[in-house]
Amino acid sequence: MNKPAERTEPVPEATSHRLSLLLRALRGLETAGVHTATSYEIAARFGLNSAQIRKDLAQFGEFGVRGVGYRVGELKAHLKALMGLSKTRALGIAGAGNLGQALADSRNFNAEGFRVAALFDVDGRKVGGRSRTGVPIYDVQALEDRVKELRIEIGILAVPAEGAISLAQRLAAAGVGALLNFAPVTVPALPGILVKNVDLTFFLENLSFQLAESKT
Amino acid sequence: MNKPAERTEPVPEATSHRLSLLLRALRGLETAGVHTATSYEIAARFGLNSAQIRKDLAQFGEFGVRGVGYRVGELKAHLKALMGLSKTRALGIAGAGNLGQALADSRNFNAEGFRVAALFDVDGRKVGGRSRTGVPIYDVQALEDRVKELRIEIGILAVPAEGAISLAQRLAAAGVGALLNFAPVTVPALPGILVKNVDLTFFLENLSFQLAESKT
DNA sequence: TGCTGTGAAACCGTTCACAGCT
DNA sequence: AGCTGTGAACGGTTTCACAGCA
Numbered sequence: 001m002n003k004p005a006e007r008t009e010p011v012p013e014a015t016s017h018r019l020s021l022l023l024r025a026l027r028g029l030e031t032a033g034v035h036t037a038t039s040y041e042i043a044a045r046f047g048l049n050s051a052q053i054r055k056d057l058a059q060f061g062e063f064g065v066r067g068v069g070y071r072v073g074e075l076k077a078h079l080k081a082l083m084g085l086s087k088t089r090a091l092g093i094a095g096a097g098n099l100g101q102a103l104a105d106s107r108n109f110n111a112e113g114f115r116v117a118a119l120f121d122v123d124g125r126k127v128g129g130r131s132r133t134g135v136p137i138y139d140v141q142a143l144e145d146r147v148k149e150l151r152i153e154i155g156i157l158a159v160p161a162e163g164a165i166s167l168a169q170r171l172a173a174a175g176v177g178a179l180l181n182f183a184p185v186t187v188p189a190l191p192g193i194l195v196k197n198v199d200l201t202f203f204l205e206n207l208s209f210q211l212a213e214s215k216t
Numbered sequence: 217m218n219k220p221a222e223r224t225e226p227v228p229e230a231t232s233h234r235l236s237l238l239l240r241a242l243r244g245l246e247t248a249g250v251h252t253a254t255s256y257e258i259a260a261r262f263g264l265n266s267a268q269i270r271k272d273l274a275q276f277g278e279f280g281v282r283g284v285g286y287r288v289g290e291l292k293a294h295l296k297a298l299m300g301l302s303k304t305r306a307l308g309i310a311g312a313g314n315l316g317q318a319l320a321d322s323r324n325f326n327a328e329g330f331r332v333a334a335l336f337d338v339d340g341r342k343v344g345g346r347s348r349t350g351v352p353i354y355d356v357q358a359l360e361d362r363v364k365e366l367r368i369e370i371g372i373l374a375v376p377a378e379g380a381i382s383l384a385q386r387l388a389a390a391g392v393g394a395l396l397n398f399a400p401v402t403v404p405a406l407p408g409i410l411v412k413n414v415d416l417t418f419f420l421e422n423l424s425f426q427l428a429e430s431k432t
Numbered sequence: 433t434g435c436t437g438t439g440a441a442a443c444c445g446t447t448c449a450c451a452g453c454t
Numbered sequence: 455a456g457c458t459g460t461g462a463a464c465g466g467t468t469t470c471a472c473a474g475c476a
Contacts, residue, residue, distance in 0.1 A: 011425075011429060012466080012467075014467075014468095015467095016426070017418075020417075020418055020421045020425075023421070038435065038436090039436075040435085049469060049470095051469060052467090055469095057436095058437055064435075064436050065435080066435055066436045066437080066474075067435050069436080083424055083425040084428025084429075084431075089424060089427075091420075098314045099314070099322075102314030102315035106315075106400075106416070107400065108417040113420075113421070114420055114424075153427070154420070154427075178424075194423055194426050196423055198419055199324075200322070200414075201236075201325070201327065203396055204307075204325065204329075204396065205301070205329070206232050207370060207396060208299055208300040208329060208330075208370075209227075209232050209235065209298070209299040210232070210410050211369070211393050212298065212299060212300025215300075228445075230445070254456090254458090256457085265446070265448095266457095267446080267448070267460090268446065268447080270458060270460085271459085271460080273459090278459070280458050281454070281458075282454050282459080283455075283457050284454075284456080284458090285456095286458090
């Protein structure tokens with residue numbers, strides 16, 4: 001099993017979403033002490049089709065054992081490697097306001113694969129301080145230097161709309177590989193860098209829409 | 217134009233996402249002083265296909281004028297009505313930590329269609345206070361009473377994983393129609409209520425995956 | 433036997449292309 | 455003439471169904 005699995009074509013986004021889900025499911029199984037699981041069992045954990053799980057995994061190699069299923073720990077390790085989570089990436093958060101600090105202190109952002117290395121802000125009263133869990137707050141002027149020094153790979157924008165675009169450009173120029181933008185503007189595609197815009201209003205509007213729909 | 221447009225079948229999720237985008241595009245056009253726009257022009261505003269825009273809209277009625285295009289203001293009003301945004305919905309946020317306060321004060325959550333009416337927390341020092349923009353912080357014990365009194369329609373979970381599920385149930389029982397969950401647990405489908413789980417780790421993992429991919 | 437890995441079928445969403453209004 | 459509204463073609467993803475291996 002476990003063939004080299006050369007991948008050239010880009011992985012469909014839907015697949016990458018499911019991979020995240022799958023990893024969660026595996027974590028759950030692992031802490032539940034389960035060592036082996038079939039695609040049917042995993043599929044049941046989130047209402048999915050078992051063939052889909054097998055197909056998704058088949059894109060990357062043969063991780064299963066016929067007649068048995070998948071070894072949970074092994075598959076999880078493969079998956080983490082696949083998703084680039086086997087080493088810890090440093091994150092830098094622009095904006096030490098409520099949102100920035102919430103993210104900096106979040107267990108999510110300091111879990112398997114990630115570590116918040118720095119917060120940046122323009123407010124002189126915040127600069128030099130630390131977040132509740134101890135993430136240092138640097139002056140945004142030192143952004144480029146700190147990104148390089150701390151080897152920050154992913155930049156997170158938690159600033160008001162106004163400053164977002166120019167900060168995105170500075171982070172990109174400083175060498176981060178990806179940007180996660182929470183500011184209510186769409187950061188355009190920047191050359192050589194991945195950008196993901198997350199607009200929280202979006203989720204609200206969707207709920208509202210579904211509410212309106214269901215009431216009809 | 218503008219036929220009744222009976223809709224029975226559920227709208228595909230992709231459509232509802234695009235409707236949000238479309239609304240943004242229309243806001244942009246409106247503030248730019250544009251009164252009429254063709255589907256081609258709108259499509260150009262975000263890299264989409266013009267037919268898709270027409271198809272999406274066609275599901276709900278006939279809003280366009282052949283040979284001319286769409287009247288921006290009119291279409292926007294229709295869209296807002298469609299999405300349940302023509303009246304303001306009250307939001308209640310459980311958890312007055314950094315994330316909860318960030319959301320409460322966010323312009324996004326207090327824009328067209330939404331208004332944060334209350335924050336809830338267990339911390340006695342916070343209770344009785346207000347967020348920076350003036351959203352009152354209530355004791356979580358008063359959750360049910362306040363939800364009813366303030367006619368809160370959407371509950372937002374900005375609490376740690378532990379308390380999330382039980383709060384979700386309390387909010388549901390108190391009568392909210394939808395829940396937006398930011399806690400790092402999956403809130404299961406509750407009867408008669410819409411639940412949207414937003415796991416911020418998800419976005420990070422996806423970026424990480426794409427980074428890992430692109431480096432290959 | 434029982435489950436994975438996978439070709440083939442079914443399904444769904446997107447794009448094309450044009451008929452039909454204005 | 456010009457653009458919307460829409461049936462038909464296309465492409466991609468999901469599901470089915472089974473061959474192949476432990």
